[in-house]
Amino acid sequence: MDRIELEKRVEELNRLLHKYAHAYYTLDKPLVSDAAYDELFQELLAIETEHPDLRFPDSPTARVGGEILSGFGKVTHENPMLSLANAFNEQDLRDFDRRVQEATSPNVSYICELKIDGLAISLRYVDGRFVQGATRGDGTVGEDITENLKTIRTVPLRLQEPVSLEVRGEAYMPKGSFVKLNEARDEAGEERFANPRNAAAGSLRQLDPKIAASRNLAIFVYGIGGDGSEYGVDSHSDALDYTHTLGFQTNKERRRCANIDEVISYIEEWTEKRTSLDYEIDGIVVKVDSFEDQEQLGFTARNPRWAIAYKFPAEEVMTKLTDVELSVGRTGVVTPTAILEPVLVDGTTVGRASLHNEDLIKEKDIRIGDTVIIRKAGDIIPEVVAPIIESRTGDEMPFAMPENCPECDSELVRLDEEVALRCVNPQCPAQMKEAIIHFVSRNAMNIEGIGERIVEQLYRAELVYDVADLYALTREQLIELERMGEKSVSNLLTAIEQSKENSLEKLLFGLGIRHVGVNAATILAEEFGTLEALMQADEEKLVSIHEIGDKVAESVTTYFNNEDVLSVIQKLESTGLNLRYKGLTQEDVPSEGPFVGKTIVLTGKLYEMTRGEAKKQIEALGGKVTGSVSKNTDIVVAGEAAGSKLVRAQELEITVWDEAQLIEALGEI
Structure with a gap:
């Protein structure tokens, strides 16, 4: 075949293989x-091997895995991937329904x-082609695992329509694949995976995509990033139907329920049937179906108010409690941990x-030497449920919390009628070490190379007492530490130096301010722009910020x-160290212009730019972009297939622009 014929054949093979894969999967x-x-x-595959320049980025041959990666890049999600609040019983569900x-x-x-x-x-x-895949990460920034995701056959590399969109889903390992994988690891003398979830996560974080390709993973898509209006869908159920027509695998066992009683019936049904599935499930996700209702409900700093995850009751087993160990966290809380057989x-x-x-130990009368029932709370953290009183021999010993900190011997106290006992000594070694471990963690300053072992060594060598001391470390000091060679020291010092450039929200989270998580830190950084401005804010100012409540406000002012x-x-x-927010701050926006002080809503499909790009440009010019239309909205920009938001804007007689008017106002034409 000549070059032109070869190109046509490659295009035809790609088209056919994508078509057959869609029909099959x-x-x-x-x-x-x-x-x-x-x-x-x-x-x-033979043509691509001989002519690598004819290999499409979304070629079906990507399923076998490409070259070994040097690492995973970072991906900022255009729309945050928030976690869900949990429900553990019927009352939790009915409370959710009432709200x-x-x-x-x-x-x-x-x-x-x-x-x-x-x-x-x-x-x-x-344009219908798969270009990037990422993990959830901290909800805002994830890891780029595109090449590994290409190896999963239920990830379409080319959609049935040339649309541009982001979808969210769950990658998993079928039970059959999990059994075969562990059998193979047994034969190879390798450690078995504990469960399919760990196996799936481990497979997708391999730097060699061929390993991921060999693991037979699958994906269910469960939603569209954003509100879906630009695709002409007004509800979550419609969005799932739409994504299925595009070529994504969605879970067919979903059900639309008219009320909370039907939801509870569905949960009861699948509590009994879940073992019949070829994949593991650990609960049921319940979402308000209407996007308009979702917008009205909105979000907290951590979770959407329109969804909740019901967790199945955990498996309970019996074993012996042989001892109780105490640990002191970075906030001073002294936590008892059961040591078990x-x-x-x-x-x-x-x-x-x-x-x-301590109160729980006394209430349940848990003693050292007891046979106890344990389970995983939320299927993750093991906890002691109760002792088996009938199994006691008389040798069991009651446990009492000490009056003094096990680390520094300071008196333990209860604050604000809390159940927990705290060490309030700011110089407590355990708290200081835990604070440093938190400060260097991925969601905080992300200083790679400093783990619990290194922090312990640094503290023991009297090189660090607080987080600021990390920035005074030298090569000469670090090279003396156990198992620290030239390369490790060089990498560590580079990571410390690079962390100085982090945006303010990373520092705020890293400081470990009580009640200030990743999302609250980002909100505060965006609002104040600098650490100095935040430190000068009073509680009244803090509480006035959307999604910042009394507890966070009080904690922030007390801290500073x-x-x-x-x-x-x-x-x-x-x-x-950088003490400024690297995103948009009030100092960066103009004092005059068509968007200054205006609240804008974007709806429908835009062609000259994505809605994310439009949002950034509007905010850079002093506007505020929100997701729902209300009487406080100034302008609604309606693209193609605008839905309920446009109708709502017309009902409220709000100014409506088309995309051309938006571009003109942005100064693009």
Whole structure:
């Protein structure tokens, strides 16, 4: 074949293989035999091997895995991947329903989906072609695992329509694949995976995509990033139907429920049936179906108010409690932990379990030497449920919390009528070490190379006492530490230096301010722009910020009124650490213009730019972009297939622009 014929054949092979894969994996209606598919696949692979320049980025041959990666890049999600609040019983569900009805109407409907026990991922498509896939990460920034995701056959590399969108889903390992994988690891003398979820997550974080390709993973898509209006869908159930037509595998066991009673019936049904599935589920996700109702309900700093995850009751097993160990966290809370005779729970071996606090130990009369029932709270953290009183021999010993800190011997106290006992000594070694471990963690300053072992060594060598001391470390000091060579020291010092450039929200989270998590830190950084401005804010100012409540406000002001804290911050500033938010701040926006002080809503499909790009440009010009239309909205920009938001804008007589008017106002034409 000449070059032109070869190019046409490659295009035809790509088209056919994508078509056959869609029919097989999404529609469950094979169009050709496996042998016929393999013959076409091998023909395409042979051409691409001889002519690498003819290999499309979304070629079906990507399924076998490409070159070994050097690492995973970072991906910022255009729309945050938030976690869900949990429900553990019927009352939790009815309380959720009551809150939803109070904010919307008594006629709200829900959609229920099986909660796949896997790894949350995001898939991005441009003009119908798969261009990027990422893990959830901290909800704002994830890891780029595109090449590994290409190896999963239920991830379409080319959609049925040339649309640009982002979808969210759950990558998982079928039970059959999990069994075969562990059998192979047994034969190779390798450690078995504890459960399918760990196996799936481990497979997708391999730097060699061929390993991921060999693991036979799958994905269920459970939503569209954003509100879906630009695709002409007004509800979550419609969005799932739409994504299925595009070529994604969605879970067919989902059900639309007219009320909370139907939701509870669905949950009861799948509590009994879940073992019949070829994949693990650990609960049921319940979502308000209407996007308009979802917008009205909105979000907290951590979770959407329109969804909740019901968690199945955990497996309970019996074992012996041999001792109680105490640990001091970075906030000073002293936590008792049960030391157990190791036992298998939900696929993992458990030798330690939470006892929570002294009051719980007394209430349940848990004693050292007891035979106890344990389970995984939320299927994750092992906890002691109760002792088996009938099994006692008389040798069991009651446990009492000490009056003094096990680390520094300071008196333990209860604050604000809390259940927990705290060490309030700011110089407590355990708290100081835990604070440093938190400061260097991925979601905080992300200083790679400093773990618990290194922090312990640094503290023991009297090289660090607070987080600011990290920035004074030298090569000569570090090279003396155990198991620290030239390369490790060089990498560590580079990571410390690079962390100085982090945006303010990373520092705020890293400081460990009580009640300030990743999302609250980002909100505060965006609002104030600089650490100095935040430190000068009073509680009234803080509470006025959307999603910042009384507890966070009080905690922030109390924190910055502490002399020890101010001393550490002064030391951090002297190191050259960035104390500013690197996103948009009030100083960056103009004082005049068509968007200054205006609230804008974007709806429908835009062609000259994405809605994310439009949002950034509007905010850079002083506007505020929100997701729902209300009487406070100034302008609604309506693209093609604008839905309920446009109708709502017309009802409220709000100014409506088309895309051309938006571009003109942005100064593009």
